[in-house]
Amino acid sequence: MTPQRPDLAVALVGLNSPGYRSLALGYLRAYAQADKRLGGVAGFITINLDYTTDPWWIAYRAIALEPDVVAFSVTCWNATAVYAAARIIREALPGILIVIGGPEVGPIAEETLAGQPAVDAVVRGEGEVTFAELLVARIKDRPLWRVEGVTARRDDTVVSADDRPLVGNLDTLPSPYLAGVMDVVEGATYLETYRGCPHNCGYCYEGKGYGRLRHFSRERVAAEVEYIAGTRGLTSFSFIDPVFNLTDDRLTWLSDLLAPYATRGVRLHTVEIDIERVDVRAAELMRRAGVRSVETGPQSVGARALELCRRGFDADRFRAGVAACKSAGIAIECDFIIGLPGDTVTDVMNGLDFAIDCEPDKIQISTLNVLPGTDLWVRAAELGLAYNPDPPHEIIRTNEMSFTDLRQAELFGLTVARCHATRIGAH
Amino acid sequence: MLDFVSVRTGAGQPVACRRCAEIPDARTDDGAAIAAALDAVLAGGGSAGAPDVLFSGGEPLALDEFVGLLETARTAGSRRIGAVTGAAPLNDADDAAAFVREGLRHLHVPLLAPDAASHDALLGSAGFDAALAGMRAFRAAGADQGVRTALYGWIPVCTHTAEDLPETVSVFAREGATAVALHVPPETDARRIAPWLVAAFETGLTNGVWVWIESVDPAALGPAAMAVYAPVRVVEVGA
Numbered sequence: 001m002t003p004q005r006p007d008l009a010v011a012l013v014g015l016n017s018p019g020y021r022s023l024a025l026g027y028l029r030a031y032a033q034a035d036k037r038l039g040g041v042a043g044f045i046t047i048n049l050d051y052t053t054d055p056w057w058i059a060y061r062a063i064a065l066e067p068d069v070v071a072f073s074v075t076c077w078n079a080t081a082v083y084a085a086a087r088i089i090r091e092a093l094p095g096i097l098i099v100i101g102g103p104e105v106g107p108i109a110e111e112t113l114a115g116q117p118a119v120d121a122v123v124r125g126e127g128e129v130t131f132a133e134l135l136v137a138r139i140k141d142r143p144l145w146r147v148e149g150v151t152a153r154r155d156d157t158v159v160s161a162d163d164r165p166l167v168g169n170l171d172t173l174p175s176p177y178l179a180g181v182m183d184v185v186e187g188a189t190y191l192e193t194y195r196g197c198p199h200n201c202g203y204c205y206e207g208k209g210y211g212r213l214r215h216f217s218r219e220r221v222a223a224e225v226e227y228i229a230g231t232r233g234l235t236s237f238s239f240i241d242p243v244f245n246l247t248d249d250r251l252t253w254l255s256d257l258l259a260p261y262a263t264r265g266v267r268l269h270t271v272e273i274d275i276e277r278v279d280v281r282a283a284e285l286m287r288r289a290g291v292r293s294v295e296t297g298p299q300s301v302g303a304r305a306l307e308l309c310r311r312g313f314d315a316d317r318f319r320a321g322v323a324a325c326k327s328a329g330i331a332i333e334c335d336f337i338i339g340l341p342g343d344t345v346t347d348v349m350n351g352l353d354f355a356i357d358c359e360p361d362k363i364q365i366s367t368l369n370v371l372p373g374t375d376l377w378v379r380a381a382e383l384g385l386a387y388n389p390d391p392p393h394e395i396i397r398t399n400e401m402s403f404t405d406l407r408q409a410e411l412f413g414l415t416v417a418r419c420h421a422t423r424i425g426a427h
Numbered sequence: 428m429l430d431f432v433s434v435r436t437g438a439g440q441p442v443a444c445r446r447c448a449e450i451p452d453a454r455t456d457d458g459a460a461i462a463a464a465l466d467a468v469l470a471g472g473g474s475a476g477a478p479d480v481l482f483s484g485g486e487p488l489a490l491d492e493f494v495g496l497l498e499t500a501r502t503a504g505s506r507r508i509g510a511v512t513g514a515a516p517l518n519d520a521d522d523a524a525a526f527v528r529e530g531l532r533h534l535h536v537p538l539l540a541p542d543a544a545s546h547d548a549l550l551g552s553a554g555f556d557a558a559l560a561g562m563r564a565f566r567a568a569g570a571d572q573g574v575r576t577a578l579y580g581w582i583p584v585c586t587h588t589a590e591d592l593p594e595t596v597s598v599f600a601r602e603g604a605t606a607v608a609l610h611v612p613p614e615t616d617a618r619r620i621a622p623w624l625v626a627a628f629e630t631g632l633t634n635g636v637w638v639w640i641e642s643v644d645p646a647a648l649g650p651a652a653m654a655v656y657a658p659v660r661v662v663e664v665g666a
Contacts, residue, residue: 345653349656352428353428356428356429359506404650405653407632408632408653409653411632411635411637412637412653412656412658415605415606415636415637415658416428416429416658418575418577418605419428419429419533419577419605419606419658419659420429421575422507422532422533422574422575422576422577423506423507423532424501424505424506424507424508424530424532424574425506426574426575
């Protein structure tokens, strides 16, 4: 028997790093599917593709589903492909509703709609409730621009409804895994235990976007861990939390929760930590939880850059944290950003020397992306930051480093990282 | 940056411009003396552990004892081991695989010019094709064994090699070099050859290969002043 077509066919399209699935779209779908007003009316399907996929193929996959709504989660890395695919979809299916959301477009929703005529609406900020309300409005033929958290077209203008308050109780958002809308994939499954970030780094949207920390309940996290870590054959997954070792109490709880799975060989990879708060006990708790590798700063060792980006850095505590992790057999990835305001060429070189001195397992070099909504984006003119207005918004020039300096420093940093990665025993 | 303690395996380099009379012929020391020197270097690390080491002088890879030297350094705890070589000894794929298996990760290979005719003329013998084959065998051995290696070009800069520096850098880029070093003798008037040094640096930059320039005042390099930064440094024992 041919399944009946829903009144509203919704295609959620994720353009992700190779091999990964969009957790954001998983949340959107799980919440919308559970909304009684959409039950029996809306049908959902998720397409996960690599962000390098040709926009024609992205459009082909979406159009083939003959959807009424196509929704994209947009980051600085996939924005160009999303916009190109949206233009094709619009021409192929003129009556379709194209909705986008995510950190790349939420903070600049009106500008984005003005520049992307193929797109109908932007979901700003936390998307689960807003997206479901938008779909209800669509079904009931109500104006989208009246939905809290939505920016949409009203005749020839772009209108933003009021912001939607953050979800007070995160447990009201169904788990995408427990709801069955996301598969558990070896090495590419991520869990979220809280939203927000205790830090407020100028280049990052994490703390700025959510404002304050909100936690999923321990019962909810335990249920997700049991489901994911208990998946037959799974050997590794990870947490998307900005700081895994948020507090001693929470780390102890996570270690207790994860230890039984770790003893069965389930490992956690590349969890982000505040390494300056890692002592021998914390490292042992992480080892016991199955943490195999961690990712951490310092992003810069330049005093001026750290001050302008509102980041703390204590070299001795950092080294002590690295030593503690190493003693526990945990691999360390040190991250550096080239192009932070305040950093000179000398600061970059000092940072690389510091990283080498710490002898992490990996040095990760990246270029500053001045992301919409971040503190650096707000203060770009004040700080003398020139950046590409198009995504991914790479830094072009700072007050301290010219375009030439930045490009040379990037290549030098990448070269040092490649040379460093040749350690015997590393893979 | 990454420091390597030098272990001298002889005098001179396997590749040098024969038209520059002041450069002596390469001579490789005997294995027992080199092993003693290596032991001293490894012991010198003290509580910090064994340092990263670079074998240079003569043709270290031609030593019968070279695999044993690699094993000694690796088992002592050296995390990275390199060698300066003409690369011809790597033409034997089995040897290349054995060197990498025993811990050779960094290879510094000199070239004098971007093609066989020019290089071999300056060298005074055939060597260009063997050097390229050796570089490829080294990288292939690393790929086969699933380990990361670093290949460095090394260009002795003199009046005979200067004009071809950008093209020689291009050759290294095509061969997958991580970086290229331009070794300028300290007595050289860098301002006279600065255009070629800068062009070589920018050729590397365009191809994603860092080019560093040794023994030159950055002020002479203008927009390429950052080229004085080396990703790897060689430290002489006792220096």
